[in-house]
Structures are given as C-alpha cells and as structure tokens.
Amino acid sequence: MLMSATDYRESLRRLTPRVFVDGRTVASVADDPTLLPGVNAVALSYDFALREDTSTLMRVAAADGSGRDYNRMLHVPQNTDELLQKLEAVRLICRYTGCAQRYLGGDAMAGILQAAAEIDAEHGGEYLQRAQAWYQHIRDADLAVGIAMTDAKGDRSKRPHAQDNPDTYVHIVERRADGIVISGTKAIVTGAPYMHELLVMPGRAMTAADADFAVCCAVPIDVEGLTLVARPAGRPGEAAALFSNRFGQSTAVCLFDKVFVPWERVFLAGEWRHSATLTYAYATHHRHTCIAARAGYGDLLIGAGTLMTEANGLDTDRAHGLREAMTDLI
Numbered sequence: 229m230l231m232s233a234t235d236y237r238e239s240l241r242r243l244t245p246r247v248f249v250d251g252r253t254v255a256s257v258a259d260d261p262t263l264l265p266g267v268n269a270v271a272l273s274y275d276f277a278l279r280e281d282t283s284t285l286m287r288v289a290a291a292d293g294s295g296r297d298y299n300r301m302l303h304v305p306q307n308t309d310e311l312l313q314k315l316e317a318v319r320l321i322c323r324y325t326g327c328a329q330r331y332l333g334g335d336a337m338a339g340i341l342q343a344a345a346e347i348d349a350e351h352g353g354e355y356l357q358r359a360q361a362w363y364q365h366i367r368d369a370d371l372a373v374g375i376a377m378t379d380a381k382g383d384r385s386k387r388p389h390a391q392d393n394p395d396t397y398v399h400i401v402e403r404r405a406d407g408i409v410i411s412g413t414k415a416i417v418t419g420a421p422y423m424h425e426l427l428v429m430p431g432r433a434m435t436a437a438d439a440d441f442a443v444c445c446a447v448p449i450d451v452e453g454l455t456l457v458a459r460p461a462g463r464p465g466e467a468a469a470l471f472s473n474r475f476g477q478s479t480a481v482c483l484f485d486k487v488f489v490p491w492e493r494v495f496l497a498g499e500w501r502h503s504a505t506l507t508y509a510y511a512t513h514h515r516h517t518c519i520a521a522r523a524g525y526g527d528l529l530i531g532a533g534t535l536m537t538e539a540n541g542l543d544t545d546r547a548h549g550l551r552e553a554m555t556d557l558i
C-alpha cells in the first residue's frame with residue numbers, strides 16, 4: 229500500500245536504528261532536527277505519489293492486474309516508455325528537493341535482478357527467486373531503501389583480502405545453515421538514517437582470494453550490529469539557508485559488526501566472478517537515472533538564479549554578464 233508522507237514519518241518512528249550525528253545519539257530519526265531536511269526530501273516522494281497532479285508520473289500499476297499501485301522510485305522499468313517516465317519522475321523530485329535519494333532503490337533492484345538471473349544460470353541457485361520476493365516486499369510495503377555499495381576501502385593500492393584491517397570492506401565472517409554473518413564498513417550511504425532498509429552491494433570486481441567480500445544482501449535499518457555515523461542533512465536550523473534548511477541529504481558511514489542476514493535476503497555470497505556484473509549493472513542503471521537527477525538539480529539552480537536576478541532588480545537583457553551565466557546554467 230502506498231504510504232503518505234505522514235505514514236512514512238510514523239513508520240520511521242517504529243524503527244530503532246543506532247544513529248549518531250555529530251557525535252550525538254539520535255533518539256528518533258523522524259524527529260531529530262539535524263535529519264529533518266533529509267526526511268522532508270524523502271517524504272516528498274511519498275506525497276507526490278498521492279497528489280492528483282503528480283500521481284500519474286509517480287505511480288506504476290502492478291503488472292499482475294491486481295489494481296495495486298507502486299511508487300515509481302522502487303520500480304524497475306520494463307520498456308523504453310518506463311525508462312523515460314523514471315527520468316521525468318526523478319527530475320520532478322530533484323527540482324523540488326535537490327536529490328531524490330529514494331531512486332537508488334529502483335536502480336539497485338534493476339541491477340540485482342539482472343545479475344541474479346545471470347548468476348543462477350551459471351550456478352543453478354535461487355538468487356533470482358529471492359531477489360524477486362524481496363523486490364515484491366519493498367514495493368508492497370512502499371519502503372525507502374538505501375544502497376550501501378561504497379566500501380571504506382582502506383589502502384587503495386591493496387585488494388580487499390590484502391587489507392591490514394579486513395573491516396575496511398564488508399565481507400562474510402560466518403556461514404550458517406540459516407544465513408550469513410557480515411562485518412565491515414560502507415561509506416557515504418545516501419539517506420541511510422531515514423531509510424527502512426539497506427541493500428549491501430559489492431563495489432568492485434573481486435578475485436578468488438576476495439570471495440568472502442563478494443556479498444550482496446538486504447538488512448533492516450535497525451538490524452542488530454549495525455551502527456550509522458551520519459552527517460546532518462542539508463543545513464538544518466540555518467535561517468539564511470532558505471532551501472537547505474528545508475531539504476537536504478545526509479550521508480552515513482555504516483558499520484556492520486557481525487550482522488546476521490537470513491538466506492532469503494542474500495543475493496550473492498562468494499560467487500566472486502559475478503561481483504563485477506552486479507557492481508556494473510547497478511552503476512549503469514544509476515548513471516542513467518542520474519541524468520534526470522542532474523537535470524532536476526539544474527532546474528533548481530536556474531530557478532534560483534532567476535529569482536536572485538529579479539530580487540536584485542536586474543534585467544538579463546541589459547546585464548550581459550548575468551545573461552551569459554544564466555545561459556551557461558540552462
């Protein structure tokens with residue numbers, strides 16, 4: 229069922245992630261002033277799916293004819309029209325908020341479903357089935373999903389297995405009958421504190437020696453053993469920052485300390501040859517979406533430039549320097 233912005237904030241209040249901002253523990257992500265601009269930005273993707281004038285773009289009807297609608301931010305485009313509709317929807321949200329944030333979930337699912345089919349074809353496993361079930365889960369519950377792909381990386385000249393500290397990359401530390409246990413560090417994860425779940429993905433090609441680092445799985449944001457060290461979203465509380473005190477983006481370092489993940493949420497566990505496929509498939513979908521994100525952000529800058537010009541009583545027909553700058557922006 230589609231959530232409203234209010235439902236989204238309430239859903240965050242029911243979660244208990246371990247979050248630090250500026251060295252301080254955050255008691256309630258939805259109510260902490262430092263994260264509010266980020267929560268506002270994601271909330272807009274929920275409201276736009278319910279608003280009459282934007283819902284056509286922001287919703288996708290379920291393919292099974294059930295009459296259900298899903299948020300386009302979680303949808304994997306099925307044809308060229310849907311690819312274009314994704315771009316329009318992302319541009320619209322970025323025009324208002326600067327960054328749509330929630331669109332990463334759809335891009336990651338596109339990459340994972342594509343790669344899972346390829347991995348299963350080679351290994352005869354059930355990754356595709358699991359990925360499809362989880363995809364259904366996030367769309368049915370209308371979740372916000374963060375993507376934890378960028379590892380902390382440590383010494384950039386060394387591969388993951390050769391790092392002095394193995395926790396510079398997320399990796400499998402234990403394999404159990406019921407799932408895997410992972411440890412390590414992902415960095416710069418957009419919106420992490422105010423997401424419902426995180427998708428852990430490998431961020432590079434791996435070698436046989438790196439097999440334990442070839443891991444892709446989904447975890448609830450308040451799973452035991454996960455700590456998020458986050459930046460404030462935007463410039464909260466700054467009176468002069470009229471835009472950035474309303475909308476912004478937090479990024480977080482995500483520290484996994486022996487986090488258990490049941491098999492049904494595991495989409496890659498050691499098949500190192502496919503790590504590159506997964507990384508590349510997601511990055512390709514995401515680069516496509518980013519075209520629209522930059523266009524929306526550009527719209528925002530052009531609007532701000534026009535507003536500043538007008539507020540200063542200037543006319544771009546006469547102020548040629550300004551006219552050139554505005555043309556550059558456009």
Ligand SMILES: Cc1cc2nc3c(=O)[nH]c(=O)nc-3n(C[C@H](O)[C@H](O)[C@H](O)COP(=O)(O)OP(=O)(O)OC[C@H]3O[C@@H](n4cnc5c(N)ncnc54)[C@H](O)[C@@H]3O)c2cc1C
Nearest residue numbers: 332375376377378379380381384385415416417418419479
């Ligand atoms: C606003 C923002 C939001 C982001 N959101 C997310 C997100 O939601 N999820 C996520 O997973 N990531 C996210 N990222 C991370 C982004 O994808 C990474 O910044 C990117 O992958 C680069 O990784 P890095 O920062 O570790 O840089 P590095 O890998 O350290 O690279 C820095 C520079 O060094 C060079 N370099 C690296 N290694 C070597 C080497 N061995 N030899 C020579 N040169 C080298 C690189 O080419 C590059 O020019 C975000 C980043 C930003 C800025």
